[in-house]
Amino acid sequence: MPVTQQGQINTTALVVPDLYVQIVPPQTQYINGVPTNILGIVGTASWGPTNSPTVVGNLAQYAAIFGPVMARIYDMGTALAAAVMQGANNFHVVRVTDGTDTAALIAVLTNCITFTSKYTGTFGNQITVTVGPGSQSGTQKVVVAAPGLVPECFDNIGLGLTANALWVAIAAAINGGTNALRGPSQLIVASAGVGVTAPVSTATTYTLATGTDGASTITSSVLLGVDTVPRKGMYALRNTGASVAMLADASDSTSWAAQIAFGLAEGIYMILTGPSGDTISNAVTVKGTAGVDSYAAKLLFGDWVYWLDTYNNQLRLISPQGFIAGLLANLSPQNSTLNKQLQGIVGTQKTYANQQYSSAELQLLGSAGIDLITNPVPGGSYFGARFGHNTSSNPMVHGDNYTRMTNYIAYTLNGGMGGFVGKLQSPTVRQQAQDTISAFLSNLQQQGMIGDANGGAAFSVVLDKTNNPPSRVALGYMQCDVKVKYLSVIEFFLINVEGGQSVQVSKPATQFAA
Incomplete structure (x- = not known):
């Protein structure tokens, strides 16, 4: 008693007596419009x-x-x-x-480590890196900060390490993070040199410099x-x-x-x-x-x-x-x-x-x-x-x-109707495609986005034998002709006023509620 997706078995060539269940996807399809606020x-x-x-x-x-x-x-x-x-x-x-933009940087001590801003620009010149003793004895802590951003803290680095190995560990912590909660720095990258000078025993702050925006000759x-x-x-x-x-x-x-x-x-x-x-x-x-x-x-x-x-x-x-x-x-x-x-x-x-x-x-x-x-x-x-x-x-x-509605409708159809490519062209598939487009346009009309001010039809969708002759169907074409009437923008509001003692009014004056 197999259960399959529709189209996965040839239902005209079954041999084994059994119950066959096919899961049929919804035959009525709807498409949502593409965003227009980007x-x-x-x-x-x-x-x-x-x-x-x-x-x-x-x-x-x-x-x-x-x-x-x-x-x-x-x-x-x-x-x-x-x-x-x-x-x-x-x-x-x-x-x-x-092309003249540069990243801010600073070299610490004598060829021990260089801190370079992750991106180019003068904002990098405001980044500070504070290196000092860690929370755990025998370790180092690095705090990277910039105006308006949450400081990045890398703590308990390099337990038991000294000389160049300690600087290598500090660079690794900044570039790779120290744990799952403290990932890599989003502000700087660190490059350890070959220096062996020990970090200053008290917390010392270094400020990056020489970053440029590359905005002078745009x-x-x-x-x-x-x-x-x-x-x-x-x-x-x-x-x-x-x-x-x-x-x-x-x-x-x-x-x-x-x-x-x-x-x-x-x-x-x-x-x-x-x-x-x-x-x-x-x-x-x-x-x-x-x-x-x-x-x-x-x-x-x-x-x-x-x-x-x-x-x-x-x-x-x-x-x-x-x-x-x-x-x-x-x-x-x-x-x-x-x-x-x-x-x-x-x-x-x-x-x-x-x-x-x-x-x-x-x-x-x-x-x-x-x-x-x-x-x-x-x-x-x-x-x-x-x-x-x-x-x-x-x-x-x-x-x-015109610009925005035309792009909106065209790109919505472009993004939502591709699923019909590869299907067999039959009256059912044609109707499904036509109904999908009509439903989308009907939604536009219901929301007051398209229409005729005088009460006429807001859209038409033609997908039948009149625009799909056998000679084109045989070549794999399925054509749908869509017409949409946009609501007109009022640009010229003309009010004709006739006033005077001799004016003849042919209809009763409008009565306003008290």
Whole structure:
């Protein structure tokens, strides 16, 4: 009486009389949408791994891995701080350097041991290593500390050891840990030399030095990186699931084409920016010269933002990218940045000069496919995005919602429908595939993410003989044609008011409850 999985036995060739039970998996399948809240940021830092996408959820986690927010251009901590203020909480960050970064280190005594920071950067210059007597007599204790991080304590090292053997034991403890609870140091690596000088009899603290960030000559090429293994810069974000990404402060228009190509390939909405203090005429000219016209990128005008950096106690002028990217990551994909309030903005270069954009200026920017942050916006006197557009000149696809919903639906289907490949194409399998897609789209409609404002159908899914002729079925093709209607973003609210003593009202006045 065998029990098997469905499809493991040939049910048309049984010989032995018996009871055969087949376990049939659920025939109704559902797919869940891919995350749309992952924000990728590429920039510099004073600590942490380089060219390695690292997941962080808040500023505390970021600081523990990459060091503090730095008051300088291209700093990814600054962009992340601005994004966090908009509610973003899922980041894949990539640290880049210009190649001149060095690790902090210090040599102890005469060729006895060298302590080197695990990562390059100036944060390593704040690491201290204290060497002194251990809790157990005849042993040594090493405490490794850095600002804002839990100290690492390696105790009872080298019982009975002296001279060089003791330094070798100390290095082994730091690099390999002392037990299951005290693993290897996450701050330094130790290299024992050949020195034989005994440690100082009292606890002595050594501070690492000469670490550098490699952030003095950052260019757009460094931020872009290379697309060969091991990938660097922006290309390290491949296959991370990021739905929005930015190269911190990368205002060089020569990088925009590469960013757009990457965004199209990965389904990522790339957030671009113009240079600080840009002019409208220059921005329009540069965008046209660069040939930027794609739904895969959003270009922000170079009216940079004044932000109170409480980490460095100063008012700084920073790129608008972090604010918009953070807002997008925190919005459901059917929504636009248009008219949404942005948090943490003290002012922009324009508003700080007590100036406002005229309708003519806004028309120039909007017609060119350039968005901006300003105050006021249609909703009131607060800072927000003025257009909610990407860089496309096609009004049918130039909304933030088109980019994000299209990527969301496409990558959800790409990630959830692959299980049908390899199955036999039958009416049952066709129906299962059609039902799976329809169920997903029905969920979107039920949640108000797609639909027709006038009550029409929100989507259609066709997978039958009309789009699968025998000539293609015989070659292994199964085609499903899907149409989805996105809800329109209200950009122009027109109210016609006729007032006067001679106005003829054809319907009773609306009665309001007392």
